[in-house]
Amino acid sequence: MLKASALVQNKFGLHARAAVTIVNEASKYVSEIFFVKGDDRINAKSILGVMILEAVKGTEISIEVDGPDEEKALSAILDLFAAKFNEE
């Protein structure tokens, strides 16, 4: 199991389009991927879950990955956060 933190940097936060990008990426991997924000722990492969997180700009998200391809998965997800979900 791997853990890391990432900051939501884009202007509109994890809104619908960014959420779609994340879920599409996360779904490529076999490993389980969870986002934790405060008391909320959601499955990163769930579009509704990611949107419900309502993670606005500046939110710090804790990422947990567990499974055979966890390294690739985590690095891909972290890249997305850094790239502001290819939005800007």
Added chain:
Amino acid sequence: MGRTRTLKGLAVSPGVAIGRAVVVLYDITVPDFHIPESDVRLELLKFDAALALCKEQLLQIREHEIDDDDTVQDILESQLLILVDPLFVGEVVNRVKKELRNVEKVVSDVVTEFSRMFDSMSDTYLRDRASDIRDIGGRILRNLLGEDPPPLHLLDKETILVCDHLNVSEVAHLDPERVLGLVSEIGGETSHPAILARSLGIPSIVSVLEATKVVKTGDQLIVDCINGLVLVNPTRDEFASYKKIREELESSWERLLEDSQEPVSTHEGVEITFLANISVPNEIDQVLRFGASGVGLFRSEYLYMNKSSFPSEEDQAQAYLRVARGALPGPVTIRTLDIGGDKELPYLCFIKESNPFLGWRSIRFSLDNVDIFKTQLRALLRASVTGNLRVMFPMISCMEELWRAKELLDEVRLELRREGIAFDENMKVGMMIEVPSAAILSEALAREVDFFSIGTNDLTQFTLAVDRTNQKLSDLFDSLSPAVLKMIHMTVKAAGLAGINVSCCGEMTATPMGFLVLLGLGVREFSCNLFSVPQMRRLGNDIELSLVEELAEQALNARTADEVRGIFSAAERKVLESMGEMQGLIPSLG
């Protein structure tokens, strides 16, 4: 190209719309029953099959919509992901297994819960996704029930929505930039969806029987609100001539707006005031531009309707402030919560009443739910710092209700003073006259309020004992009935005796004859839906008041509404003629 047909209906808002039909059936009857454990596997297989079918359908739509419009693509993407969302799918599967209920009911429940969750999000972008969820939910349900799938919800430009009925919350979400017209199978002229369509300025025709069966998505439509017609797949000639009519209407509209800042007075120089009825805070931006001097009725219940729980004091205060500021220097009259009857709140379970219009609604609901009422009153008082806010209580039927409401308002004033929160100490407080007992008791009531506002829709309904949403009774619902006129007359007289202001805010104010009758009965302040204000201002200008007053006296002695119409018909003809081709901007009322 499909067959050419012409359908008839009741135009409820003015204009001509030309576009492509999108047919949506809002009524899905969801069966609800227990299933034996042995059937669970089959139910879940049905669910899988329905999801797969949805995916196929969405992929087909995506191929079709190779649009440069990103919004369509975004929605399709989201919906495709919802179909495979472990949270959504998992929840449905678990519930079918645990509750042993049919999958249709479970899907319906889960979709409703998720969409309500989204309804209450603070981010507007996310909040908009609620309709995507409801939309895909509807698609899944239809596939489960073996019914035709609904089209993707309305995003195309130049769309005309054709539906089985107008649902208030759906109409409230419509974007007038994309939805150019509305055609509905049922719905009355004064039903709330119709009122809302009017306030958005969308040409709408209701009571078009079998519309959803005759019209297919993709059909070319012309919605003609001048004549109450829907043309399906019009001929090239019809198309060309309506395009011309539409252009003329648009330029008439522009011309009307040019005069919008001139005061309106009768031939004798008596000033007539026009205000706007609005339901949604955004409408305030247009109010002054259209020539209204302010807002005669802000229907506060719409703040309660687009949400998944009661709006907070802060949310309400912000909305009321926005409206109050936007109308300055003109007045804004806000009506306290008026739900019940045909306006329900999804998050509040109203016990099934056998007579919802006469039931636990409106001010009665407020007086029995002091917390909710006080929250609204606090928000209103806070917003009153702009100095132009007025509050009125709906559906007062007896003195005790008014006293109690005023008592609660005083308590709230005390609270705010103690907390050091500013408000307008001179804020005017009034009431609606819409229940016959209030009209009959108006002399006494007039001494207890700062103003009256006559709600002719409900007054007509209660006086004649006619449910205004019941299509079978639409002939009986007649605001020009002499009984109603006498109620109005009584009220105007009482207001005069007490020296208080009286205005009228029903749909009657936007009809030429209704307007003339009201003017004759002594009303000088009229509040009508926003998109009728410019026409009514033009119509009201330079009217011979003495003539109209004489006609009204005669009308008070008439025996039937038809006799009233007879008395006023010449006067009506005259004012319509003076409008010239702008008459087209006044919807035909059947």
